[in-house]
Amino acid sequence: MHDLRWEAVCQAYLTIVSAWNAPQSVQTRGTAAFGCVVLGWRTPGAVIECSRRDPSHHAIPSTIAPTWVFPRELRGAHAMPLPPWPQRGLHVIAKPIGPICNLRCAYCFYLGKESLYPAGESWRMSDETLDAYVRQYLDAQPPSVDEVDFAFQGGEPTLMGLDFFRRVVELQAVHARPGVRIHNSLQTNGVLLDDAWCEFLAEHRFLVGLSLDGPAEMHDKFRVDRAGEGTFERVTAAMRRLLRHGVEFNTLTCIHQHNANHPLRVYRFLRDHGVRFMQFIPVVERETDDQGKVWINNRSVLPVEFGRFLIEVFDEWFRRDVGRVFVRDFDAALGAWTDRGRSPCVYAEECGRALALEHNGDLYACDHFVDPEHRLGNIHETPIRELADAADQRQFGRDKSARLPDDCRRCPYRFACQGGCPKDRTMTTLGGQPGLSFLCEGFRMFFGLVAGAMEAMAAEVRAGRPAANVAKRADAVGDAPGDDAGQPVRRNAPCPCGSGKKFKNCCMRRGA
């Protein structure tokens, strides 16, 4: 697997860029890989060596999750001036059927969690565990919290059947204190979503996260069923059904080897199929060989590919879609530029407040750290509140910032990036410090390129105006040639912020 020519090229590149950039000390072996890609030398089957080899490194689980639904509170930051983030409490992602799934996506890290439990395990969450979860999770929220998000994920949570989710809603009504609003979200591959499911999801206002990796030829490369067949037709049928039933949903698109170099095709495909909320998740999949060497495998996206992906999507979005399409990374970046503080955990300063609950009540530090080392306990023995506040968990949370290498501490984009998710921190800096994100180069490209636009949008938000104004102004002077470049929005036209109201009753009234 290990291609010596690849390593030689990387080393040569590294030597050159090190000489150029030594004072900044940010060039890494990952950057060497970036250099090779820029030169067009992507080696088929090549792996990128991870320079960190200490055994503790290997305890970190590999790869990318089908992660959680893009929460309502993080959606649309650029559309409207928003109030400060509401004070939020703890977030627990429940896995009511553990890692059991009806698909076999090649990059899914969670399928392997079956090995954590004995053969013959009954994976279905019992009514007793569900009741304990709902009650304790509500109890664990600080008194100031008046909205609680329940998230269900897998494996594939729809395998639990509709009755399980009817019971979820019933128990929430029983246990929620008066005045608390409950939100539910469900991350799904969509294959089982028929009309009955959609009616239920619409009625109870579930927010659905649908996993879809772009057009068929990209989606079907890795998102396959147990027989190895692509699932694109089934997933897009589910998407049409969700749209027909008016179910609120967003798409989760993993960025990997087969779609990373087609950002506009992926983005336009989703947008033109009616998707209004999107999140792009980089696949960074680690493998370890018999000698303990760790590799980022070939399914993964390279840092520069991820950076370029975000930049090209941003460019299209900024020219045409601000205020009507919402992209998690862009909203999170604007959140950072406007100092609103709250962002998805990947870009947050600390971890530790997003835990994962397995089918039997075992609680883990994070969805990406479901392993014996990060098992906090079982909610039938210790309440969620206590487990979440335990010293180990607090340390786990603090480690995200405490273990940042100096390169991140000095980085001008730290406030927005925070060094990325610890699971991706596989690199060693030129100064020899471990803990640099594999994706660093991509982050730096992205944040560096959008900084100007973010500054301008943040100024609008601080002035109490929709950030979408910036794009409209750019459009009017011809910088952003959208469909109707330079044309003022008509009074009775749908408001470009995406609120669904007429322009005259929305942003126009606020002086947009």
Ligand code: SF4
């Ligand atoms: S380790 Fe931290 S940043 Fe990564 S997924 Fe978990 S909570 Fe989020």
Ligand code: SF4
């Ligand atoms: S904060 Fe982010 S962009 Fe800056 S050096 Fe660290 S990983 Fe790279």
